[in-house]
Structure formats: structure tokens, C-alpha cells
Amino acid sequence: MKLIRFKLNSEGGFRSLPEGFEMHFLRDFHHDEATEFNPYVLAGLNGSGKSNILEVLAEIFYHLDCMFLSKRPDYFDATEENPKGFNPESSLIEAYELEYFTFLDSKTFSDLDVPKKAEIHITKKAQERPKIKWVNQVAFRKAKELSRAESKALLPEFVVGYASGLNQTLSLPFFKSRFLQYDAYLENLKTGEYEAPRPESSLVFLDNSLSQAILLSNLLMNNLEDENSILGPFKNYVKLLDVESFRLIIKTSVEAEIHSDIEYENGMPNNGNKISKTNIFTSLEGIGDKRKNYTQSYLEKLKRCATSYNEKSILEEQVYDSEFTYDAQETKYLYLDYYVNDATKQAFQLHFDNAPLKLFELFQLLLIFNNYEFSIQEKHATLGSKNIFLVNDMQRQPKEKDRVLRFKDLYIKKEGVTNSIYTKNLSDGEHQFLHTLGLCLLFKDTRSLFLLDEPETHFNPDWKAKYISSIRNSFKKEELDSTQTMREMLITTHSPFLISDSEMQYVLLFDKDEETRKVKEVIHPEFQTFGTSVNKIGIRLFKMPNTIGEFAQKRLQEFRELNSVIRKNSEKEYLIQQLKNELGESVERTLLIHEILDSMDDIEPTPQPA
Numbered sequence: 001m002k003l004i005r006f007k008l009n010s011e012g013g014f015r016s017l018p019e020g021f022e023m024h025f026l027r028d029f030h031h032d033e034a035t036e037f038n039p040y041v042l043a044g045l046n047g048s049g050k051s052n053i054l055e056v057l058a059e060i061f062y063h064l065d066c067m068f069l070s071k072r073p074d075y076f077d078a079t080e081e082n083p084k085g086f087n088p089e090s091s092l093i094e095a096y097e098l099e100y101f102t103f104l105d106s107k108t109f110s111d112l113d114v115p116k117k118a119e120i121h122i123t124k125k126a127q128e129r130p131k132i133k134w135v136n137q138v139a140f141r142k143a144k145e146l147s148r149a150e151s152k153a154l155l156p157e158f159v160v161g162y163a164s165g166l167n168q169t170l171s172l173p174f175f176k177s178r179f180l181q182y183d184a185y186l187e188n189l190k191t192g193e194y195e196a197p198r199p200e201s202s203l204v205f206l207d208n209s210l211s212q213a214i215l216l217s218n219l220l221m222n223n224l225e226d227e228n229s230i231l232g233p234f235k236n237y238v239k240l241l242d243v244e245s246f247r248l249i250i251k252t253s254v255e256a257e258i259h260s261d262i263e264y265e266n267g268m269p270n271n272g273n274k275i276s277k278t279n280i281f282t283s284l285e286g287i288g289d290k291r292k293n294y295t296q297s298y299l300e301k302l303k304r305c306a307t308s309y310n311e312k313s314i315l316e317e318q319v320y321d322s323e324f325t326y327d328a329q330e331t332k333y334l335y336l337d338y339y340v341n342d343a344t345k346q347a348f349q350l351h352f353d354n355a356p357l358k359l360f361e362l363f364q365l366l367l368i369f370n371n372y373e374f375s376i377q378e379k380h381a382t383l384g385s386k387n388i389f390l391v392n393d394m395q396r397q398p399k400e401k402d403r404v405l406r407f408k409d410l411y412i413k414k415e416g417v418t419n420s421i422y423t424k425n426l427s428d429g430e431h432q433f434l435h436t437l438g439l440c441l442l443f444k445d446t447r448s449l450f451l452l453d454e455p456e457t458h459f460n461p462d463w464k465a466k467y468i469s470s471i472r473n474s475f476k477k478e479e480l481d482s483t484q485t486m487r488e489m490l491i492t493t494h495s496p497f498l499i500s501d502s503e504m505q506y507v508l509l510f511d512k513d514e515e516t517r518k519v520k521e522v523i524h525p526e527f528q529t530f531g532t533s534v535n536k537i538g539i540r541l542f543k544m545p546n547t548i549g550e551f552a553q554k555r556l557q558e559f560r561e562l563n564s565v566i567r568k569n570s571e572k573e574y575l576i577q578q579l580k581n582e583l584g585e586s587v588e589r590t591l592l593i594h595e596i597l598d599s600m601d602d603i604e605p606t607p608q609p610a
Contacts, residue, residue, distance in 0.1 A: 001100045001101065001102040001156045001447055001448070001449055001486055001487070001488050002025075002026055002034040002035075002100055002101040002102070002486045002487075002488050003025040003026065003040075003098075003099075003100045003449075003488050004024075004025055004026050004099040004100050004101065004119075005022070005023070005024050005025065005097070005098075005099040006022070006023045006025075006053075006056075006057075006096070006097070006098050006099075007020070007021070007022040007023075007096060007097040007098075008020070008021040008022070008056065008093070008095075008096050009095035009096055009097065009125075010093060010094040010095045010096065010126070011094070011095070011126065013518065014052060014055075014056055014092075014093060015049070015052045015055070015169070016047070016048075016049030016052050016512060016517065016518055016519050017049060017052050017053070017056065017518070017519055018516070018518040018519065021519060023053065023508070023522055025040065025488075026101070027505075030505070031101075031117075034101045034117055034486055035484050035485070035486055037472060037475045037487060037489075038502075038503070038506045039450075039468065039471060039489035039490070039491050039502070039506065040488075040489065040490050040491065040506050040507075040508055041491050041493055041498050041499055041502045041506060041507050041508070042490060042491065042492045042493070042508050042510065043492075043493060043494070043499055043507060043508070043509050043510070043541055043542075044509060044510030044511065044512075045512075045542065045543070046494075047512065048510040048511065048512045048519070049510050049512055049518075049519040050492045050508075050510045051169075051170065051453055051492050052519075053490065054161070054170055054451040054453055054490060054492065055169045055170050056093055056096075057159070057449065057451060057490075058159060058161060058170055058173045058174065058203070058451060059091070059092045059093050059173050060091075060093050060096065060098060060122075061155065061156060061159045061173075061202065061203065061449070062159075062173035062174075062176065062177060062203055063088075063091040063092070063093070063130070064122070064130060064132075064155055065155070065177065065180075065201050065202055065203060066086050066088075066180070067088045067129070067130070068148055068149075068151055068152035068155070069180065069184065069200055069201060070148075070200065071183075071184040071187040071188070071200060072086075072180070072183070072184070072187075073180075073183040073184075073186070073187070073376075073379075075376060075379075075380050076180075076183075076383065084380075084384040085380075085384065086383070086384075088129045088130075089127050089128055089129050090127065091124065091130075092386060093124070094124070094126045094127070095124055095125050095126045096122075096123075096124050097121070097122070097123050098121070098122045098123075099119070099120070099121050099122075100119075100120055100488070101117045101118065101119055101120070101486060102117075102118050102120060102154060102156070102447055102486060103115060103116075103117065103118065103447055103484065103485070103486055104116075104118055104140070104153070104154075105153035105154075105157070105447075107153075108149055108150055108153035109140075109150070109153065112140045112141060113140060115483075115484050116139070116140065117136075117486075118134060118136065118137075118140070118154065119134075119135040119136045120132065120133070120134060120135065120154050121133045121135055132146060132151050132154060134146065134154065155202060156202060156447060156448055156449045157202060157446045157447040157448055158202050158203075158204055158443055158446050158447075158448040158449070159202050159203050159204070159448065159449045159451065160204050160206065160439060160443055160448055160449070160450045160451065161174050161203070161204070161205040161206070161451045161452075161453075162205070162206050162207075162435075162436060162439060162450075162451070162452045162453065162455055163207075163452075163453040163454070164432065164453065164454045164455055164456075164457040164458070165453075165454065165457070170451070170453055171205055171207070173203060174203050174204070174205030175205065176382065176383055177201045177203035177204075177205075178205075178368050178371065179371060179374070179379050179382065179383060180201050180383075181199040181200075181201050181365075181368055182368050182369070182371040182372075183379070184199070184200055184201070185283065185365070185368075186256055186258060188283040189256060189258055189278045189280070189282055189283055190258055192282065192283075195283040195284065196361075197284070197298065197358075197361040197362045197364070197365040198358075198361050199361070199364075199365070204364070204443075206435070206439045208435075209367060209397075210363070210364065210367065211431060211434075211435050212407040212410055212423065213360055213363035213364060213367065213407070214360065214434075214435060214438040214439055214442065215243075215410075215423065215434055215435075215438055216243065216246065216359075216363070216407075216410070217356045217357070217359045217360035217363065217438075217442060218231065218234075218356055218438050218441050218442065219231070219234075219242065219243045219340075220243070220340070220344070220345055220348045220349075220356075220359065221345070221348060221349055221352065221354065221355070221356035221359060222356065222441075223345070224240070224241065224242050225242075230441055230444075230473065230474060230476065231441075232473060233433075233437055233466075233470040233473060233474075234434060234437070235415075237433065237463060237466065237470070238414075238426075238430050238433055238434060239414050239415035239416060240412060240413075240414055240415075240434070241412075241413040241414060241415055242340065242412070242413050243340050243410070243411070243412050243413075244339070244340060244411040244412060244413050244420040245337070245338060245339045245340060245409065245410075245411050245420075246338050246340075246407060246408070246409060246410040246411065247335065247336065247337050247338070247407075247408040247409045247410075248302065248334075248335075248336040248338075248405065248406070248407065248408070249333055249334070249335055249336075249405070249406040249408055250299070250302075250333065250334040250336070250366065250404065250405055250406075251331065251332070251333055251401075251402065251403065251404050251405075252279075252281060252299070252311075252332045252333065252334050253279070253330065253331050253332035253333075254279070254280045254281075254369065254372055254404055255277040255278065255279055255280065256277065256278055256279075256280045256372050257276075257277055257372075257376075258276045258277065258278055280369055280372060280404070281299060284297070284298040284299065284365075295351070298362055299334065301351040301352070301362075302336055302362075303334075303336065304347060304351060305338070305344060305347040305348050305351060306336040306337060306338055307337050307338055307339045307344070308336075308337050309334065309335060309336045309337065310334075310335045311332065311333070311334050311335070312332070312333050312335065313330050313331070313332050313333075314330070314331045314332075314333070315329070315330055315331075331401075356441065356442055357442050357443065357445075357446070360442050363405065366404055366405035367404070367405055369404035369405070370397060370398055370403055370404055370405075372404070373398050373402070409422075410422065410423045411423075427458075428458040429458040429459050429460060429463065431458075432455065432456075432457070432458045432459065433459065433463060433470075436452065436455040436456075437470055437471065437474050440471055440474035440475060441474050443487075444474055444475050444485075444487070445483075445485055446485070446487070447485065447486055447487065448487050448488075449487075449488045449489075449490075450487065450488065450489040450490070451490055452489065452490070452491045452492070453492050454492055454493055454494070455467075455491060455493075456493060456495055456497075456498065461497065464495050464497035464498065465497045465500075465501070467497070467498060467501075468498055468501035468502060469501060471489070475487065494542065496534035496535075496537035496538045496541070496542070497534055499525075499529050499532075499537050499541065500529060500530070500531065500532055500533070500534055500537055501530070502529060502530060503528070503529065503530045504524050504525050504527065504528050504529045504530065505524060507524060507525055507529050508522050508523075508524065509522065509523050509524070509525055509541055510522055511523070525540070525541060527540070535547045535587065546587075546588055547586060547587050547588065548586050548588055552583060552586075553588065555582070555583065556583065556588055556589065556592060559575065559578075559579050559592060560592060560595070562575060563575060563592075563595070563596050563599060569600050572596050572599065572600050573600075575596060576593055576596055576597075579592065579593065579596075580593075
């Protein structure tokens with residue numbers, strides 16, 4: 001997709017965004033650039049409101065997603081008995097206008113010209129359902145009312161979220177979406193249908209819990225040794241050579257509670273005894289014929305890619321009141337060990353269709369299975385709440401031995417390091433670099449919207465300077481790939497380096513009114529930011545009074561005051577030498593030296609005796 005315009009019409013606005021707030025992205029004179037990848041860089045001082053744009057878009061697409069999901073839990077929709085359930089007419093973003101371009105989904109619109117730009121306008125008024133309008137539909141076919149499946153297919157294929165810190169307001173709709181993905185899977189368990197791991201919900205929040213899944217999906221499905229590999233930044237900057245080995249531990253005896261005929265009491269689910277339990281892996285089993293090269297069973301796929309595997313059963317005693325009364329509960333685990341070589345990668349590429357995203361989606365689903373510990377009452381209360389602090393409860397993890405999937409002993413090879421190391425030995429900056437570029441690689445060929453909140457916070461200055469070019473490298477097309485893809489990316493940042501690598505029409509500067517505490521305006525810089533020095537950007541866009549630290553600035557001022565009282569040229573020359581010895585090179589030091597030299601010209605030479 002490619003954003004064109006957004007306008008917020010909600011009464012009272014949303015957080016720092018006032019009612020009537022409007023942003024233009026791709027102007028009509030730039031429409032031909034819709035297929036080019038140019039990330040928008042949202043800049044401004046702390047609290048200027050730039051992150052609120054990401055939050056608004058996440059909430060909008062979460063609400064639209066909920067409207068068109070075909071498999072929703074029984075307790076989800078609002079009814080007379082369930083007034084706190086989902087209501088398509090009510091949203092956290094009550095009124096808005098959103099316009100964007102997208103290519104058509106090839107499966108839903110297989111008979112149409114899918115590489116042609118479709119222009120989509122979505123409008124929502126207070127207490128009304130959002131309306132999706134395909135503006136140029138007649139350019140594709142005779143205009144007709146959109147079906148439910150067609151409306152869903154006109155939305156972004158994925159909305160990918162990332163935040164370097166704990167941005168709870170951004171992550172909340174994404175974590176709610178994880179509950180929906182899990183419950184949609186449970187719906188398949190009821191019917192016994194075979195189900196691929198790909199979620200129907202489009203929202204994906206790539207937090208730290210998915211970092212190892214992101215790294216492995218990219219390293220196992222791509223070749224780092226290829227000089228033109230899209231993993232080039234992994235090797236060139238992080239000095240990562242390859243993955244050496246890792247272990248997967250899967251708890252295979254997890255039983256999910258299947259609820260049916262849900263009734264409500266005081267607006268909350270009351271299931272009585274209408275609960276059945278089913279092994280959670282039932283819908284992933286598919287066909288596991290060991291005589292075939294290709295299998296539908298996803299556990300079987302992982303086994304066929306493994307160097308070795310072992311299945312263990314552990315009896316766990318549960319003691320009751322009496323010392324003579326106990327149960328022995330059997331817990332089953334599958335241990336899969338991988339010593340990675342070319343054959344290992346070929347096996348993964350065979351069973352996951354050379355698509356890193358397919359492998360990641362399996363890891364993602366297995367991690368989402370950890371939601372089996374949440375009760376239906378907890379999920380119901382969470383999905384109906386707007387309390388941002390619920391994120392802490394939603395991130396609750398089972399004890400380690402009770403988790404469905406665990407990544408263990410992940411060793412990597414790194415240039416300049418003799419022995420392989422654990423991934424946990426990487427620095428915060430290295431983790432963040434691999435994480436954020438890795439998510440771009442996974443979703444690079446999808447019609448997606450990327451919402452990245454300060455993704456470069458742990459980078460050194462050199463990596464910040466290279467980050468935009470590294471992202472562009474992640475989205476580059478292979479030479480033989482002639483397909484076109486529209487993706488949109490919004491990056492919030494305080495880094496002048498990211499702005500210096502972006503043309504001015506893709507830099508959006510936020511300014512907040514100090515009295516109303518609302519965003520006053522969003523403008524493009526008045527100068528060409530692409531190629532401009534980071535010092536100039538810092539001064540002009542971030543209102544930096546100088547290019548050195550405050551403590552050094554105070555010392556510089558002391559030298560300036562000394563110069564004002566010194567009257568002899570020889571003393572001023574000595575002062576310049578002291579200044580050079582104590583303070584490093586900077587624009588401020590250079591200006592002060594010139595100031596001292598100019599003051600020397602004004603001093604009349606002392607008369608010499610005859």
C-alpha cells in the first residue's frame with residue numbers, strides 16, 4: 001500500500017492530534033512514485049506527537065481487521081447479552097478519512113489487472129461503520145458492491161509494528177490481535193480442519209519475544225556467503241557469518257480449551273460445563289506420510305529439517321491434601337537439534353517453499369500458542385478494554401517448562417571471533433539492527449504498512465548513518481524478479497542521520513502548540529535534507545543551540561569571558577593555545593578562535609622604547 005492522505009475527525013481528537021488534524025503523504029504530482037520505496041521519516045522534539053500517527057493507523061486497521069475476520073471467537077461480537085463485545089460502529093478512532101493506493105490481491109481478484117494501482121478511500125463517521133470505497137473500480141471492472149472478502153483484500157496485507165521502547169499505546173491493538181489469531185486457530189480445532197500457520201489477522205507486532213524467530217527465518221532461508229545477498233548488512237555491519245546450531249523444544253501435550261454455546265452473565269462469559277479439550281497441534285498435523293518428500297504436517301517438516309530429534313515424556317506428580325493422594329500427569333516434549341550446514345538450509349527451503357515468511361509464521365504461531373493459559377474471561381475483558389496498561393498483563397508468559405516453543409542454545413559464527421557465541425552475547429545495538437532489518441526482509445514482498453517507532457535508538461552514529469540505505473537494501477528486488485510491490489513505511493526518529501538520508505518531501509516535521517499541548521502543524525523542512533550535514537539538521541529541525549555538549553559549552557564561555565578582559569596579544573595567543581589543548585575540534589571552538597583573532601587586530605601595538 002501507499003498512503004495518500006489522512007484526516008482525523010474525531011471529536012476531541014486523539015492524544016496529541018487535534019480534531020481536524022490532516023496529513024498529506026503522496027501528493028498527486030508524486031503518484032507515479034507509488035511503487036518506489038521511500039520511507040517517511042517523522043521527526044520532532046520529545047512529545048511532539050509523531051508516535052501518535054503510528055498509534056492512530058494501528059487502531060484503525062485493527063478495527064477494520066476485526067470487521068472482516070471470518071473466524072472470530074463466540075464471545076467477541078457485541079450482543080444484548082454481551083454489550084462490551086466488538087461493535088463495528090464504535091472505534092477508538094471514531095471519525096476519520098484515510099486514502100491510499102494498493103495493488104489487488106492476486107487470489108481474490110485473480111481475473112483483474114492486479115499490478116494496476118487501486119485507489120482506496122475509507123471514511124468513518126461517529127457511531128457508524130467505516131465505509132470502504134474503491135475509487136477507480138471502473139478502471140478494472142464494472143462497478144459493483146464490494147463483498148466481505150473483497151473489502152478485506154483491499155486492506156494492507158500486513159500492518160507490521162515495532163517499537164524500540166515499551167510504547168504501550170502502539171502495541172495494544174497488536175497484542176489484542178494475537179488473542180484473535182489464537183482464538184481463530186481454536187475455531188479450526190472445533191471442526192478438525194487442517195490449517196496453515198498464516199494468520200488471517202493482518203497485525204503483526206515484532207517485539208523481543210520474536211527476535212530469535214526473525215533471525216533464524218532469515219538465516220536459514222537465505223545464503224550469507226552470496227556477495228549480492230540481501231543479508232549483506234548482517235555480514236558487513238554486524239560481522240555475522242552464519243548460524244552454527246540451535247535447539248527447538250516444543251511442548252506437544254498442550255491441550256486447548258474449546259468453548260461452545262457461550263452464555264453470558266452480567267455481560268461476562270459464563271461457560272458452565274460446556275468445555276472440551278483438544279490437543280493444540282491437531283490443526284497443524286495435516287498429512288505426515290514419511291514416504292513423501294513433501295509433508296503437510298508442520299511438526300513433521302521440522303523433524304525432516306533436523307539433524308536429530310527426540311521425543312520425551314515426563315511424569316509430573318500433583319499431590320493433594322492427603323500424603324497418599326496424587327496424580328501422575330504426563331507431559332510430552334519434542335526436542336529438535338540442528339547443526340546448520342548447506343543440507344539443513346536446503347531442507348528448510350524445500351519444506352517452506354523458499355519463503356522466509358512461511359517459516360517465521362510457523363514460529364510465530366507456536367509462540368502465540370502460549371496464550372493457552374489465558375482464560376476466556378481474561379481475553380474477553382482485554383479485547384473490550386481501552387486501558388493501555390493491560391499490555392503488561394497481555395505479555396504474561398507461562399513458566400519456561402510450560403511454554404509451547406522455546407529456542408535454546410542458538411550459536412552464531414561471527415567474524416573476528418574464534419569460537420561461536422550465543423546470540424545473547426550480542427550488544428543491544430546488534431540485536432536491534434538484526435531485528436529491524438530482519439523484519440523488513442521477512443515482509444519485503446508483501447503489500448504492507450510498516451510502523452517503526454524509533455528503531456535506531458541503540459545504534460552507534462555510523463550505523464545510524466547507514467540505516468536508511470540498509471533498509472532500502474532489504475527491499476531491493478532480485479534481478480529476475482519483475483513483480484511490483486507497494487509498501488509503506490513510517491519511521492519516527494530523533495536522529496539527524498536518518499533525516500540526512502531522506503529527501504525533504506519524505507521528511508515530516510511535527511510541531512506542538514505549548515499552550516494546547518496539541519500538534520500545531522506537520523510540515524516538510526524548508527531546505528533539502530538529503531545530503532545535509534547532521535549538525536545543520538540538528539540545529540534547524542531539533543532546535544539544538546550548538547553542536548557540543550552543555551558542559552563543554554560552559555567551558556567555552558569561560559574562555560570567551562577571559563578573552564574579554566585580556567589586553568595583550570601575547571596573552572591572547574596563549575589563550576588560543578590553551579583552548580586548542582583543552583577542547584576538541586568543533587564549529588564552536590573554531591568560531592571562538594576567530595573571535596579572539598579578530599579582537600587582536602583591534603589592539604594597538606604597545607610603543608617600544610627608543
